[in-house]
Each structure stands twice: as C-alpha cells, then as structure tokens.
Amino acid sequence: MADRLTARAAIEAATSDFTELFPPEREAGPEEGPLGWEGYAESRARARERTGEAESVVYGLASADGHPCVLLAFEFGFLGGSLGQRTGDRLEAAYRAARERRLPLVSLIATGGSRMQEGMVALTQLQRVARQSALLRAAGLPQIAVLRDPTTGGGWATLGAGADVVLALPGAQVGFAGSRVRPADADPSAYTAEGQLAAGAVDAVVPVAELRGVLSAWLGLLSGGAPGGPVAPAEVPSALGGAELPGTGWEAVAAARAASRPRAAAYLDAYFSFRLPVSGDRCGGVDAGMLCGFGSRDGRTVAYAAQTGTATRPAGYRTAARLLRLADRLGVPVLTLVDTPGAANDAAAEREGQGAAVAECFGAVAGVGVPVTTLVIGEGGSGGALALAAPGRTWLTASSYFSVIAPELAAAILKRGAGEVRGTADQLGVRPQDLVRLGLARGVISPTPPLP
Known part of the structure; x- marks a missing residue:
C-alpha cells in the first residue's frame, strides 16, 4: 500500500x-x-x-x-x-x-x-x-x-x-x-x-x-495555448531520412518499410525541447503504437499524435481524438505524424469498435478549430493513416508513401499474381511526388542541412 x-x-x-x-x-x-x-x-x-x-x-x-x-x-x-x-x-x-x-x-x-x-x-x-x-x-x-x-x-x-x-x-x-x-x-x-x-x-x-x-x-x-483566439500552425518537422525521391511506386513502399528508417520517437525528440505524454483512451485501452502528448518547441506548446509504424488499434485512435479535442479547447496547435500499414483489422480490434474509433479520429481532425499539421514519415496505409492526416496541411518525407490500399492487397483483389505487385504499386500512384502532383500533399520535406 x-x-x-x-x-x-x-x-x-x-x-x-x-x-x-x-x-x-x-x-x-x-x-x-x-x-x-x-x-x-x-x-x-x-x-x-x-x-x-x-x-x-x-x-x-x-x-x-x-x-x-x-x-x-x-x-x-x-x-x-x-x-x-x-x-x-x-x-x-x-x-x-x-x-x-x-x-x-x-x-x-x-x-x-x-x-x-x-x-x-x-x-x-x-x-x-x-x-x-x-x-x-x-x-x-x-x-x-x-x-x-x-x-x-x-x-x-x-x-x-x-x-x-x-x-x-x-x-x-x-x-x-x-x-x-x-x-x-x-x-x-x-x-x-x-x-x-x-x-x-x-x-x-x-x-x-x-x-x-x-x-x-x-x-x-x-497554459501555453490561446483558447478562443487565433492559433498559428505548428511548424513542419525537418525530415530525418534521405532526400532522394523513389523512382517507382514499389521503391517508395520499400523505403517506407525499411527497418533503418527514422521513426516517430526520433522525430519527436528532434522537434521538441521536452515533451510529456498522455496515455490511454479512457475506455480501458492503451495503444503503444500511438504516441500522444504535449511538448515545447522554441518556447511554444504544441500537441502531438504520432503513429509508430504498427497497425493502429482502436485505443490509439481514441487517444488521438482525446488529445485533439483537448488541444482544441486549450488553443494549442497540433502536429500529427503518420506512419502505419493501416488500422488493425484482427477480431479483437473489431470487438473493440475499430470502425467507430477510426470515425472518431476522422471527426476530431475535421472538427477542431486549431490548425493541424501533418507529416507522413513512413507508411500511409489507407484510411487508418488518413484518419490522422490534416486536409490541406499534409507534407511527406522522401521515404514515405500514401495509398488507398497496400499494393499486395490491391493485387490480390484484382486477382493479379505476386509478380504483378510492383507494377500495381506504380499504378496506385503512391510516391511522394505523385501525391504532390495530385494536390493531396503540399510538398516533400527535405532533411535539415548540417551546421557548418
């Protein structure tokens, strides 16, 4: 005791x-x-x-x-x-x-x-x-x-x-x-x-x-927000990986799935001077693959919700939605980092209300009055990734992709063989430069040049 x-x-x-x-x-x-x-x-x-x-x-x-x-x-x-x-x-x-x-x-x-x-x-x-x-x-x-x-x-x-x-x-x-x-x-x-x-x-x-x-x-x-007042957007983080754009859709997918690629924790550590986490969805669940909290950047408070490369579970989406609503009430801008192969689709996730949880996250991003800034740092797997992305304020790194569906699943649905997966990735238009061309992202973020 x-x-x-x-x-x-x-x-x-x-x-x-x-x-x-x-x-x-x-x-x-x-x-x-x-x-x-x-x-x-x-x-x-x-x-x-x-x-x-x-x-x-x-x-x-x-x-x-x-x-x-x-x-x-x-x-x-x-x-x-x-x-x-x-x-x-x-x-x-x-x-x-x-x-x-x-x-x-x-x-x-x-x-x-x-x-x-x-x-x-x-x-x-x-x-x-x-x-x-x-x-x-x-x-x-x-x-x-x-x-x-x-x-x-x-x-x-x-x-x-x-x-x-x-x-x-x-x-x-x-x-x-x-x-x-x-x-x-x-x-x-x-x-x-x-x-x-x-x-x-x-x-x-x-x-x-x-x-x-x-x-x-x-x-x-x-206490660092501006409730009810104008709130400037959070600054877009610098990319931590390489600057070379992928030549093909499959190269984009491979780069995003590479084990050596920088993950969310590295981005958050580089972005904030210090940060404190909020944890849990208040409904009985915690998703270690969703990092949420508040941090200080150049003396300014910014809230964050960051996927870590795993399939996001219902508790993760609910925690992110809770974070977004709190930031909105306190007048704090939000940074989201997108990196997931998609929403978890196992039986446990369905029993935990995955559809409702994803909908709640979509609604929170759409409904907050404070600006949300998004950087895709890895995999952008379908609606499970899009739920955390800000319309009109999304950027990508060179080692990322965004797709309506994973190329392997698209090939399976279209009854294509394993040898056609790479060509399917090209057809899906998943490369960062494809998404910028389509007007779905504002740009590709480059790494910060080293100090002389």
Whole structure:
C-alpha cells in the first residue's frame, strides 16, 4: 500500500508556495447534518481535532516552481476524505476561483467517496463538481488530477477521471469501488494506480519526489495555448531520412518499410525541447503504437499524435481524438505524424469498435478549430493513416508513401499474381511526388542541412 500523505504534506510535495482560501460560511444547520445522523456531530469534532482541518478539503492559490494554479487537496484523515455539503462548498469555490483568475485547477485527491451521514445530499455534491468542471472546460482552462491513496467512489469518477491530465502516485488505490465494497474475487491489481495506467485511465504514475517538477512542466505546457483566439500552425518537422525521391511506386513502399528508417520517437525528440505524454483512451485501452502528448518547441506548446509504424488499434485512435479535442479547447496547435500499414483489422480490434474509433479520429481532425499539421514519415496505409492526416496541411518525407490500399492487397483483389505487385504499386500512384502532383500533399520535406 502507498504512503497516505496528509493534505498539507501533499500540498508541500506538489507546490513551492500555497495561500489558503476559504469559502463563504454556510448558514448554520443542525450539527447532526441534514439527516440528523446520530453521532455525526461528534465524528466531525473528532476529525477536526485529529487533523486540524475544518473539512475534508483544503483549497487556495498555489505555484509549482513559478507556474500558478488553484489547488485543492483532500484530507483523508477527515472522515475518509468524504464529500459532504460543506466539502461541495469548498470544491465549488475552488473551481470558481480558477475561472475568475484564469488559472488551471490542480486536484490532489484522496477520498473514499460520498459521506454516508449526509445521505443523498452528499451524493448530489458530485453533480455540483461535474457542473463546475464543465464550466472550467468551457472557459478553456485545464484541469490536472493527482490520485493519492486512496482515490475511490465519486471523487474518482468526477474530480479524478474527469480531469484533462490524470497523474497518480505509485501504489495508490484507485477505483470506483472502494476496498470494502468490491466483489470478493476481484483482482486487486485492477484497483491500483499502475492497473489504471495499464487500462488507459491514467496518464502517468509519478513518484512523490518528482511530483512538483512534473506538475510544473504540465502547468507550463497546458497554459501555453490561446483558447478562443487565433492559433498559428505548428511548424513542419525537418525530415530525418534521405532526400532522394523513389523512382517507382514499389521503391517508395520499400523505403517506407525499411527497418533503418527514422521513426516517430526520433522525430519527436528532434522537434521538441521536452515533451510529456498522455496515455490511454479512457475506455480501458492503451495503444503503444500511438504516441500522444504535449511538448515545447522554441518556447511554444504544441500537441502531438504520432503513429509508430504498427497497425493502429482502436485505443490509439481514441487517444488521438482525446488529445485533439483537448488541444482544441486549450488553443494549442497540433502536429500529427503518420506512419502505419493501416488500422488493425484482427477480431479483437473489431470487438473493440475499430470502425467507430477510426470515425472518431476522422471527426476530431475535421472538427477542431486549431490548425493541424501533418507529416507522413513512413507508411500511409489507407484510411487508418488518413484518419490522422490534416486536409490541406499534409507534407511527406522522401521515404514515405500514401495509398488507398497496400499494393499486395490491391493485387490480390484484382486477382493479379505476386509478380504483378510492383507494377500495381506504380499504378496506385503512391510516391511522394505523385501525391504532390495530385494536390493531396503540399510538398516533400527535405532533411535539415548540417551546421557548418
């Protein structure tokens, strides 16, 4: 089990300074709460004495190494970090402060869920949180959640899973069901930070010692956009491979499939001074063949979604769509790198909703208001590649191709023999220069010349 940090210890680990704020006082009600729960007043008094806190949430203005935010932190020692009516007051006030000050919201969560002693009144605080989260999204402001031990119930299902970027501390218990209400035969690993990372619900697991630095980097990246304003397109990356164009269609295919060709990670490392990943589709899936995240280039934030040469799975397309929508809301330009033989077409991919996932990615590229810049760095296999390409803003490298279908499959459909595959590649017009001539790409990108 992970160490359970107090709210104040978590704040100290995450920030370089913190100024507490306080919500308007709610009119006094019965000490036993809205249900008149016997012993509730005494439980609250003991919680105050034990923790030194007046409620299960502390909030205020904070900074992580110079990057300001509004920060809220749960105190699990106060009735299990549960959400009651006064907790809802504080959460609502924190969100309001973030909107009024145009600041990101960071939530350091450790909660067992809604407070039973307040019944449905407590449960409806989740609706208040959901409403405030929606208002913050509409204002173009980012939300970052840090999942401490434990993060369960409604706190996970609103503040945690509803954030734009979800970080977790190692070993933290994370799940909708708390430890006392799970099925007896449930796999305990599914309810951990690491299990949620593997399931696509968490972006990264971050050790406590690294938390402030990671938060600072994320706050800088996510605050670097222009929500609602004009956004300049991302610069096209320089090619990392050779500059010689292929003579035939099959030469283009062979060059794109060459094992020695530079891949997406190399392009991203060359393009950004630093970058941070987002991971997972929030639907139970992760595709290691789709790299998504935000990075800094010449002091400017750019979002990226990059295929790595594998057949892209449904989780990959959904993660890319999530990245695109977030970048659009924050006013951040997007760079996509196309490199896939096509969308995965195995039975598992079909069961995972491949068609809907590809459609979602097409829709996200078409629907965002921020500019999307695309560079084809390898294989451009049919609709599985086109889903990530920006109409009117696509470039190619010399060692790439784009095709309606793989030449081998085209030959098979046309009932041509293996000896006719290469000629079929020529007929398909897959070379970079063919695509430029057809008006489907804006140009072929050359490598950056070496410095003298």
